[in-house]
Amino acid sequence: MADKEKKVPTSRYARAARIGRLGATQSVKQMGTRAANTVRSEEAGRAAMERRQFEAAEQLVTVLGTMKGAAMKLGQVLSFLDVGLVPEEYRAEFQVKLAALRDAAPKVAFKDMKKVIEADLGDRLSAVFSEFDEHAIAAASIGQVYRATLREDGREVAVKVQYPGVSAAVRADMQNLGMIMRIIGRLAPGLDTSALADEIRERVIEELDYELEASNQRRLARIYRGHPFIVIPGVVGDLCRERVIVTEFVEGQGFEEFKATCTEEERDRLGEIVFRFYFGSMYRFLQFSGDPHPGNFLVMPDGRICFLDFGLFKTIEQRVADVELHSQRLTHERRGQDLVTYWRQEGFLTGAKEMEPDRLLAFADMATGWYTKDEPVQLTPEIASDIVLGVSTPMGEHFARMRHESMPPEYLFGRRLEHLTLAVLGQLEARANWHRIAREWVYGDDPVTELGKAEAAWLASRHA
Incomplete structure (x- = not known):
């Protein structure tokens, strides 16, 4: 080329x-x-x-x-x-x-990427790294990732670099x-x-500022330190700049490789971890990565899952989480009239026409039924597409009625996280009783899965 x-x-x-x-x-x-x-x-x-x-x-x-x-x-x-x-x-x-x-996005020549690294770090590549593989190990929407070894202490690191221009x-x-x-x-x-x-x-x-991304990753790495099955790579803070971010290198399988060889049990386990990480981060810690997709995690040899890429990141207020969780409880408990009253109070229903409780419950079921109904659900790409398109586009059965209503802006990012996590789980074709997992943060219930019990023990030790 x-x-x-x-x-x-x-x-x-x-x-x-x-x-x-x-x-x-x-x-x-x-x-x-x-x-x-x-x-x-x-x-x-x-x-x-x-x-x-x-x-x-x-x-x-x-x-x-x-x-x-x-x-x-x-x-x-x-x-x-x-x-x-x-x-x-x-x-x-x-x-x-x-x-x-x-x-695997198209690659940019290494000589051009090297100029970005040296310009941002203010030093020659050989002065910072004892080894630097010129072949990118991953490519994203705005940059490429390389494997290297720090000259100072011999640590293996991943170096993410923005494309020139x-x-x-x-x-x-x-x-x-x-x-x-x-x-x-x-x-x-x-x-x-x-x-x-x-x-x-x-x-x-926001993704253009790698210093901001490094700060986001550092925050989540602190939160998940010592977690039994979730890993956030550490950040080499003194080597992070606007266009370069250096983090701990983690070995693991990518999504497509894992999916091609995994058993049903392994698939379902990964699905539960993905669900716990994205939803649990939002509702338990009020901060979360807003970019769930299969390229953003690795399956490590010991079974833990390493999550990557925190350029899109969100912190929400406790009140926003409380509104979301209360809405989920009302939907699960089939309290349609209470949901109508609550959504009008919170600014979700602003149309002049009164919303019928059954209609609103049907809409909520379409959007969230996969985790608000107490039953096992195996997700597929078709189910994920039907849900996303069904609640947000003119092809959806509820569009004509709901298009006159509103979504306060502070809740839009949560909907993105919900839809894209669902899309990942659909691509994985994972099966679980998602509601029973979610009850841990929706109702404060004790966990019913082995992963949930391991996470509960970690949370207890963390709080102690």
Whole structure:
């Protein structure tokens, strides 16, 4: 690949040109397919359009992955939400493409990344590291990760480095986001592209500051120190800068490798740990990573799970958590009228038309039933997609009624965490009685699983 192809385009117009070419190409192809369909049988015409839809979605993923920055972040969101961008018969093939985008973004030449490291650390690479593997071990939306050894004390570390020019690229993407959303809207007309755009604009800029991410990671590492099955890598604080973050290196299996070889028992155990980490962090500690996706954790050889990447991070007030938990209790206990009264009091119901209790309970069941109903549930990509699309897009049965209501902004980030955790569990196809696990923080119940009992013992020792 030529050097010019490895560079991240940073100007708004250069990046818009790539997106524009994609949109124009797909529009022409779809028009051609529709014209050809006039002389095809209905079945052949439908098959041709479905193939064209798959090709458009595949090309979109390719372009977003090449662009990196906020555009690639959008591609990653699509990759683990599985929002039904392609017809059913192409899903398996498309998931392979999405997994590649999620776990192995296109690489930037090391000589360019080295310049960023040395500029931010203010020293030669060889002066800081005794060994530095030039081959990236992971790639994310705005940077790459390398394995190295510290010269000072011989520790093995992971060095995450931002792509050169990615800050300007992200800001250019923010201006072009509407164009990207229009392309996605043609692929998935039911997707609420406006809400997705707002979410990306609000949060993606935070990821550019690795010093902020290091602070977030340090906080969670303190909280989870000594945990029986959750690991947060330590941060090498004096080597963290705006574009470089250095952390303890952790060996482990990635999501796709683990999923390909794991047993059902191992799959379900990982699902419970993922659920406990993301939901438990929010409700127990009022601070949590806001970016659950399969690329952000490793399965360590001893069975513990290492969680990574804390650029998107949120701290909430106790009152916000209390409202969430009380709403979950009212839903589980089928107290529909009390839920209507409570949601109107808290600003969730603002429409002039009075909400019917049964209608609100049906909506809450659609959104949270997988963990508010006391029964085992095996999650799948299809179930996760149905839930997310069912509560947030025009294809959902409750959209027409709920679109007139409101969601106070302090609760939006929690919904993101909930939906994306669900998406990960769906990709894992994990099975559990999620409600019985959640009761530990919803009702303060004693744990009923072995993992729960181990965590309860750790919490007791931590409080002591």
